[in-house]
Amino acid sequence: DQQVKQNSPSLSVQEGRISILNCDYTNSMFDYFLWYKKYPAEGPTFLISISSIKDKNEDGRFTVFLNKSAKHLSLHIVPSQPGDSAVYFCAASAKNTDKLIFGTGTRLQVFP
Amino acid sequence: DVKVTQSSRYLVKRTGEKVFLECVQDMDHENMFWYRQDPGLGLRLIYFSYDVKMKEKGDIPEGYSVSREKKERFSLILESASTNQTSMYLCASTQSSLANYGYTFGSGTRLTVV
Numbered sequence: 001d002q003q004v005k006q007n008s009p010s011l012s013v014q015e016g017r018i019s020i021l022n023c024d025y026t027n028s029m030f031d032y033f034l035w036y037k038k039y040p041a042e043g044p045t046f047l048i049s050i051s052s053i054k055d056k057n058e059d060g061r062f063t064v065f066l067n068k069s070a071k072h073l074s075l076h077i078v079p080s081q082p083g084d085s086a087v088y089f090c091a092a093s094a095k096n097t098d099k100l101i102f103g104t105g106t107r108l109q110v111f112p
Numbered sequence: 113d114v115k116v117t118q119s120s121r122y123l124v125k126r127t128g129e130k131v132f133l134e135c136v137q138d139m140d141h142e143n144m145f146w147y148r149q150d151p152g153l154g155l156r157l158i159y160f161s162y163d164v165k166m167k168e169k170g171d172i173p174e175g176y177s178v179s180r181e182k183k184e185r186f187s188l189i190l191e192s193a194s195t196n197q198t199s200m201y202l203c204a205s206t207q208s209s210l211a212n213y214g215y216t217f218g219s220g221t222r223l224t225v226v
Contacts, residue, residue, distance in 0.1 A: 009152070034214045043116070043202055043217030044155070089154060091214070098143050098162075098206055099170075100215060104154035 003027045004092050006103040013110050019077040021106050023090035026071065030092040034100070035064060035075050038087045047088075048075070080110045115139075118203050118218035125225050131190040133221050135203030142207060144186035145215065146170075146178065149200040161186055193225045 005024045013019045021035075031052040036044035050057040050064045050073065057064050063076045077084055087107050091100040119134040137144065145160040147170075157170030159178040167178050175197060179187045186205075190197055200222050204215035 004154075006154075036214070036217075041121070041220070041222075043204075043219045044215075045217070046214045049214065091155075099145075099157065099160065101157075102147070102155035104152060 002104070003030075004090060004101050004103040006088075006090060006106050008106050009104070010107040010109070013080045013108065015082055015110055015112050016079045019075075019080045019084065019108055019110065021075040021077075021088050021090075021108065023073045023075075023103055024071060025073075025092050027092070027094065027101075028071070029094040030101075031095045032093045033064070033066060033073050034091045034093075035062075036089045036091060036102075037084075038089065038105070044089060077108075080108075082110050082112060084108060085110050116203055116205055116216050116218040118201075118221050120221050121219065123221060123223045125190075125193050125223065127194060127225055129190075129193045129225075131193050131223065131225075133188040133190075133201055133203075133223070135186045135188070135218055136184050137186075137203075137205040137216070138184065139205060139207075139216065140183070141205035141216075142183070143205060144180065145204045145206075146176075146186065146188045147202045147204065148172070149202055149220070155202065158188065190223075193223075195225050197223065198225045199223060 034049040035047040038044040087105045090103045116137045146158040147155040161180045177189045203218040
């Protein structure tokens with residue numbers, strides 16, 4: 001039973017345009033959400049996070065939006081760059097636990 | 113620069129062998145985790161540990177065990193390797209509070225069981 005779902009396994013975007021990666025969750029106890037980026041043969045690296053008390057968090061070119069009523073979050077990358085090409089995982093945790101539940105990942109390709 | 117180090121990048125083992133995957137962190141983190149990554153399945157939690165000599169089962173513990181004798185080291189053990197354990201294995205650590213930075217991951221060990 002997949003509690004965190006990324007329904008798009010891949011996404012292809014032209015350089016300079018916006019990339020939007022989506023993530024849905026089912027567990028209403030989740031209160032903290034994170035996005036990780038993973039290059040081949042490397043471990044995932046933290047990108048950006050959001051607490052359930054917020055609906056938006058921004059860090060440079062990266063913005064995460066949270067819609068609690070829809071149990072949906074999205075990561076926006078503007079403008080997209082070729083170096084953003086990687087697999088992106090969303091992850092969630094419930095209150096009073098440090099255990100992260102990861103989604104299945106979306107492979108982003110940014111082409112010139 | 114803080115680090116989580118996994119001792120091997122690539123391993124090839126035979127079916128039935130006992131396999132040890134080692135992970136060391138230098139951040140004095142309390143919590144350590146083992147995940148495996150498979151295409152279409154994302155990262156799935158195998159085991160985790162909140163303290164020395166403590167261990168908790170994750171979502172897919174079958175066929176695995178762990179050892180945490182020292183705070184900085186968390187070992188994953190495949191008691192009798194099978195081909196369905198061919199995967200990328202990722203170790204991670206974090207402080208007791210999730211804070212804003214989540215886990216720090218190692219670079220992963222790509223294990224092939226033949």
